[in-house]
Amino acid sequence: MTGTEPRALADAIRFLSIDAIERVGEGHPGTPLGAADTVTALFTRHLKFLAREPLWFDRDRFVVSNGHGSMLLYALLHLSGYAGIGLEDIKRFRELGSPCEGHPEYAPAHGIETTTGPLGQGIANAAGMALAEAYLNRWLGPDIIDHRTYALVGDGCLQEGVGQEVISLAGHLGLGKLTFLWDDNRMTDDGAIDLALSDDMAARFRISHWHVQEVDGHDIEAVSAALLLAKADPRPSMIRCTTVIGRGLPGVEGTRAAHSARIPASLSEAARKALNWPHPAFEIPDGIRAAWRAAGERNAPEFDSWTRSVAALPPERRRLLDRLREGKLPEGWDAPLRTFRDEAARSGKAQSGIALSGELVDRLADAIPELLSGAPDLEGATQHKRKLKAFTADDQGGRYVHYGIREHAMGAMMNGMAAHGGVVPVGVTYLVFSDYLRPVLRLAAMMGLPVPFVFSHDSVGIGRNGPTHQPVEYLASLRAIPNMLVLRPADAVEAAECWEIALQNRTGPSSLIFARQALPAVRRDGAGENRSARGAYVLEEATAPRRVTLLATGSEVALAVEARRRLEADGIPTAVVSMPSWELFERQDAAYRREILGPGTVRVGVEAAVRLGWDRYLGEDGGFVGMSGFGASGAEADLARHFGLTPERVVEEVRARL
């Protein structure tokens, strides 16, 4: 063994992984040891990256979709010279505070392009990255944006529904710079893959128009040759890399146990013998370290050339690129929202909630050229395409993605687009279908990705389609997600305010929740202060010292306003509080919150959804008008009566407490 043989480079990955897993007493050696050769081929010969410039905008993206193989990634990043992943960090693999966490956590400055672990998400993120690249490539030109996206993929990612959706859609959209390296080790946590799968997976890709190759994943030359061919083919590529799981652990490799085996000292010693690796734990021989560092510097000429291309851009173009890299919106992007608020306040027209959002996105799309819209086969019902061209295999400059009936892939690709940067992904579907992409919402929140998710048809107000299509538990379940900003505007003015808030929110996702039905205008003030930004505010104050506080969101604000009118007419001083966002309200100081909530007054919450969570604002004696079970199929007015979503019911609930 000489220090710079490719196999030795791969063994360095193996032993960093073995040593880290041995030290902490747990981990998943199966993937790092099995796929070490495959990724060595990628990192040392093909991946366009520069370890000292992890945020190089035109770098190739690399995703470890089988995130339990996290040590593989940490070893790669450390060896190739990423400053954020030091040897001490690897020695603290899985210890609190180490960047080498159990599963990779999004940290692009460290070289970690996305959070993975929940299977299937990583390859869908990768497809989103490839889509973002394709759009930016057409828009900004290949001198500025021309890179590839690679994902290491395990069997789990391919079995998961979201993975299957992505295979189908990435092929359809012709994302030709996307390459999957399938770590085909024929072993899952339960045992041999044929316990649960007998598909011809290579054929599965072929029928979705992928370029498919099959190689020995331990043959670095063969993998490298396949990567060359993948680059030359215009289709997305899947390279089936046949490997042995846990390769190098005598008696364990190739078995079910390898997936998440603990590594006692005896086993790591045996591995050292078997692979002829005489070095102490965590020691990498100089020659190997130098070869890896060279790999991490390999693309310095490309980086310099790119830097020169950027420097040569006309000033306006240069500013645009800087803005996109920094994730900033263009100057004046919010002007259309203010105009819209003014118009809406003047017109006072009742309008469909989701149509309002569609019109807002239509105007925002003019102001924000990096905004890419899309929906899972609900273009007509959600109206977020309007004048945008479709993004297709033949025209990747389009800005509206027909995701097909694939909510989960849509969401996970949006996360990937946001993680890539340079684009603002907007996706819209019915609120009930947010459950289909719920794993995505959690990951967007965990990664802190600025993704606006739009959910329409937000209550029994949709009427006759019935309970399957009527959300009742979704507001609560979205509010439960940490770092998810839930916004449910009451009318056109609040709709514009909430869109402004969602696009300003750069540290996490937003869920914009819209009614299908018409929202009467409750706000007649226009483009002044964004009142929704405080989360809750007094929309209509009582005409005498307040005795009653009605707290409502979205379509129920108008209902509360009507109930207030009746109560005031009966001499009961009543305020209406509009609460478009609980999360924003919680950020206000105690004095403001007290002022709004009016402790000591009779408080009644009004929301066409379950009560869960409302008690925080209602006190122990508060009332609630909403839903206590699923909806039903019927005319909207019949349902409102049936479920008691009426001003009469609100008045009753108040009177019972006076």
Add this chain to the structure above:
Amino acid sequence: MTGTEPRALADAIRFLSIDAIERVGEGHPGTPLGAADTVTALFTRHLKFLAREPLWFDRDRFVVSNGHGSMLLYALLHLSGYAGIGLEDIKRFRELGSPCEGHPEYAPAHGIETTTGPLGQGIANAAGMALAEAYLNRWLGPDIIDHRTYALVGDGCLQEGVGQEVISLAGHLGLGKLTFLWDDNRMTDDGAIDLALSDDMAARFRISHWHVQEVDGHDIEAVSAALLLAKADPRPSMIRCTTVIGRGLPGVEGTRAAHSARIPASLSEAARKALNWPHPAFEIPDGIRAAWRAAGERNAPEFDSWTRSVAALPPERRRLLDRLREGKLPEGWDAPLRTFRDEAARSGKAQSGIALSGELVDRLADAIPELLSGAPDLEGATQHKRKLKAFTADDQGGRYVHYGIREHAMGAMMNGMAAHGGVVPVGVTYLVFSDYLRPVLRLAAMMGLPVPFVFSHDSVGIGRNGPTHQPVEYLASLRAIPNMLVLRPADAVEAAECWEIALQNRTGPSSLIFARQALPAVRRDGAGENRSARGAYVLEEATAPRRVTLLATGSEVALAVEARRRLEADGIPTAVVSMPSWELFERQDAAYRREILGPGTVRVGVEAAVRLGWDRYLGEDGGFVGMSGFGASGAEADLARHFGLTPERVVEEVRARL
């Protein structure tokens, strides 16, 4: 046209659909009109059913997976003579109170085998039904159980990830009595199918070992011949039925608009002319009606023969069958749980939560032969297989399903098994992956299906795998689902109590939530009253008039017990309330709830999850010790300290309020 030509029978479906949609002013004519011929072939010649015996246990099951085509099903059921779907019901299509709801709602007594609408669910339910049939067929014998499962399938169901998972798994498991009729109309809501799909779908099925045929879906003879071949083939079958969406609506058929077109009078008149259907709205000529009724009576001889077979069963076998049909558990099924409680109370041993559940299911499986367990590639980590044989293509008498890495299919198949009846499906995965099957949980709750879902690894207590695998928002989001019973036991005794409650719960699903880590014994009373059944109870009362009430669930109960010990030692009389189920607690009377919650005492909730919902029990000044954001990767003890999940923190939270 004579009344009994097959095409006329199909036209009867078309015009009932047209008339109902015209009358109410909305609906989805595309599928009822497009697939009318296809389903006429099935119902009049192949489907084993007897309209007057909708609950015949050995009937073929039929699922309209593209549930928006609900009028197709209502027309079929009405015409063939199901008493539950009268003409007046169809005239009230989509009106509040009609069984003819916007989407089909589970009502087996009416002939509606499952709730559909969210796409992909129906075909997965159908696969679950076929799996239940296969198991019961092996167990009870083909004289008693030998029927097929059919699903009408649209493009949406096949694009959805869960649909793709099911294609793969049903082929792998060799569910040979499952037949999909794909209504291949090449049109989706956004427009032509090739906007978002270019897969060769027939090949997609072939690579998963399905028998595939392609026919003209409007050619009743051709569909019928294909159905015959499907029956003869041992593999699951997919019949691609090429159709024209909205067939019969001049100017609309074959277009995107047909999917959910409104039907004005002029259009229904034009359809009457085009199809030579001169009859007034909602009128079916006698000949056609008679032919349909004959179809609904067609299997009377089979039913009689089956009834005779059942009557001829030995008494014990007969009682077994009756029990299974009624969905009752065997006499004494709960004896093992009581034994377990006694043993656990005596031993006082701390044990892993999910291992406890595994041991309970192991014992329950002996007592309940219809219990079918399974997990999505987490057999080792969740331990719910133990001595059960695997259900495989070669041995469909097995009782453990290796679902593969397909949580969503697992859940939806479990719903289908429960809807089929005769089996008790148990499925287990990590709590974080419950998001992957969340659409299923909602439908189980909506249908009122008695499905126990088991979710393990329920908090940051799992340690080093990190935030992707650490639930924090899931208890809240499960509690938000109406009719979902959420059970989070604190120790071995509560684990057995909660399993008893879950299996007794016949009107909806249960989520059984278990820690991975060891749960110290907090209950030392054995097989007496099931104290968990009241949802919350005083585990340890204060030694003097109570000043403090600690409310906790699951693994945090032991933490509260330790905090109480410290508070009591400092002379602060403190009670600990264990709250394994909020839903059950809400069913108790006000006096009991007051007694438990101790209003006027300092109340602090303790749960390693977000606070959302807790305020209901804490009052306005209550405290909470839990999580306010996502977890982290680290040793369990480090995480507990880092996130303040400690007795010290609970004591502080109390002291700040005294």
